Amino acid sequence: MRHGVAAMLGIAVLFLSGCGKAALPYAREMGDMALLRTMGVDEGETEGTVRVTVSTGRRAAGLQGESQPPLVLSALGDSLSAACLSMQGLSDNYVFYGYVDQLLVGEGAALEGVEPVLDYFSRDGELGLGAQMWLIRGSTAQAALEAGGETGVDARLFTLQTDSEMGAAGITRTAGEVFSSLLEQGCAYLPALAVTDPGEAGGGTVLLEAGYGVLREGKLVGYLEGEGAKGLELLTGQTAADIIEVALPSGTAVARVTGAAVECEPVYQGEELVKLRLYGRITAELAEFHDPMDQEELEQLRKALEERESFRLQRVLDQLRSWGSDCTALGSQVGRADPGRWEGIQGEWERLFPSVPLEISVQASLRRTYGDLA
């Protein structure tokens, strides 16, 4: 008993004297913090510098009132750490990075390479790789954050993320997913956003989907847009709000793609990879058509869908092969199909991927939830 009391007194004296300060976490009041929600990274105006722009959401900046706009801070530094640290001096509140869940990377920074940014996110005590990562196409992250005005951009980014989970918008990726793709395959894709004028966008939306940026060795090599972007979604099995209109003799049929899966099968001759066969399977819902269609029209619609999806797959693979960027991990599928032979060709995959012949086939199945299909 006496020993216990003596030990407790000793510990109390240790901490009261300040000796234990280094061992204990530091207390901060949440009410005095600026809780950052979005962080943007751009290349600096001068060589070797980086510009970091951060934004709080609404009601997240210390004693910020309901009607006050989000706090946007921007700092230039020789490194990300320096820029983030200098941010503390720009705010009246303690700038807290623990809630950053959106990471915007400007086009310039992406061209220089995103790996240092992702590495910083993975090692920082407050930041994490769970943040959603976006590429700002044709502009800077600072411009994107400042374009948010009084409402900020975090709500728009959160909406895009939620829509993506519901299949109503394009694919979103976290910084961790992008980083692991870069580390495993040396390339990755990430969603791109374009900054628009609020007046042009109508309704104040300032960030619009602008396809996908493709990274190779951490650097931006190009964008996938239009059919190429749809092809990427198909290739990754994440179809998003894909509506296909097909003109038929008795009118226009509208089909909504509800599911997609693509399998990659390698064809070997001996130990040599001679061909990649891609089997795509899509399911579509007949969304709009005035009458039950006859079998001939149904077949016509199915063929049109298959051709369209085949074209998309061909388009995206052509672009990815031209950049030498296997960002959808087709190589992994080839490896899983025949691990023994993969060991022999794994080292040559970078050479093989752009050149190996492709054979694409897509099978579509149609259905209609309410009413007869034909």
Added chain:
Amino acid sequence: MGLLKPERTDSAPHPRKEPRFPEPLSRENLKKVFAGCADYMERRVYLHGDAGRTVTVCYLLGMTRNERLSDYVLRPLAQDPALSRVAEEELFSLLQYGALYNLAANRRTTLDEVVNDLILGSCALFFPGQKDALTLPVPTEEKRSVGEPENEPALKGVRESFVESIRTNTAMVRRHLKAPELKIREHIVGRRSRTMVDVLYLDGIADPATVERVGRRLDDVDIDGVEAAGNIEEYLVDHLNTPFPTMPYTQRPDRFCQALLEGRVGVMADGLPFAWMLPGTIDQFFKTGQDRAFHWMTASALNVIRWLCALATILIPGLYIALVTFHPEAIPVKLALSIVAAKQEVPFSTVFEVLIMLLAFEVLQEAGLRLPSPIGATVSILGGLVVGNAAVEAHIVSPAVLIAVAIAGVAGYAMPSQDFAAALRLWRFLLAILASAAGLFGLAAGCAALIYHLASLETFGVPYLAPFTNGAGEPRGHPNLLRPPLPRMKWRDGARHTLNRRNQR
């Protein structure tokens, strides 16, 4: 002796005086013992009207029942003609063995015995020239009637509760357990109060070593009187330096009998309307008398909820302090924004807010308990609603803190044992202070200390955490977090060392 030093007094314990009254047994000495006692009465009676043969009846007014004394003792003494005819030397035996109608008649030879009998409600008969006295128990039965257990209400169970009379309580137990194996050992505790404390157990089931240990500790209790539960509890328990109760008690005879059937040893004290069930393990404080009455799934779910409530009541304030003050990144974003919004314009630190609110909660509870129930309810409403709401509106306290403290407080009330809930309240403060000093690290260290403390407790040779860890290769009983169907609960817990572990076919 120095002028500034207080005069030292002898602090050695006073030896217990045995016998208490060493004088020879006589009516005069008995009168001296009760000198100054207004309730001491004597009445001289002529046997069958024979003035040559008298007997003196001594008793304590109020301790005896008048009707019994009159009908069973005084009437035969005054009216039985045999008493005037029999030889004087046979008179004593005649009265002891049949002339009086009382249920029992005891021949006493010492003053101590007679004094004790009178206090317990007997009357004493003194015969001129006789050295012995005859005592006849005619105690009053004035006591509170058996009512419903107020602290352990029954929805689906017996509606009787122990009362202050120990004999009524043992009779209730006998009615529930009609087994001759139910043994009742009586001990007298208290130099002045001379309180009867009974040890009850089922012979052949309860661990004899535990029975002996309980009896030995009761015999060792040498205090003035037993007027409160602590007078027994604090002298029987193994550990005094713990806020956690180690002697579970109940007001319900059915629950008490169930404990005896499980191999526990019961303790009852005269004047206290409840009984203890020993040894007390932690699971006992989470059980209610209803557990065996409800469906096993319901009972299991309710038991799990009680354990979760225990965790909530002890951890929530500390966890709130640790997360909000030290580890805000661990809070989900939307919740963090709500907390930030709620914290706006509150001038105090989170630590201060939580500790003050915890203190205010205890004050309100204490104030409500000390006052008569209608005023107590008013104080609770005034304090809880009016002051709480006003404090939030005036930005003295943030609503999030109020909610956290209120949830912790209300969760504490889910504990069937208020003794255990009180211990959790103390540890809640300690964990909140540790969290204030070192965040989650402090909270985790506090939790580790709590587990260490609980694991170090033992009651009558049984680990306090026995339901979860028996140690030393003891056979375990049934799961305690859940209540299995009764047909599958065939074994008594091994940690209690019961002589017979099987409780059903």
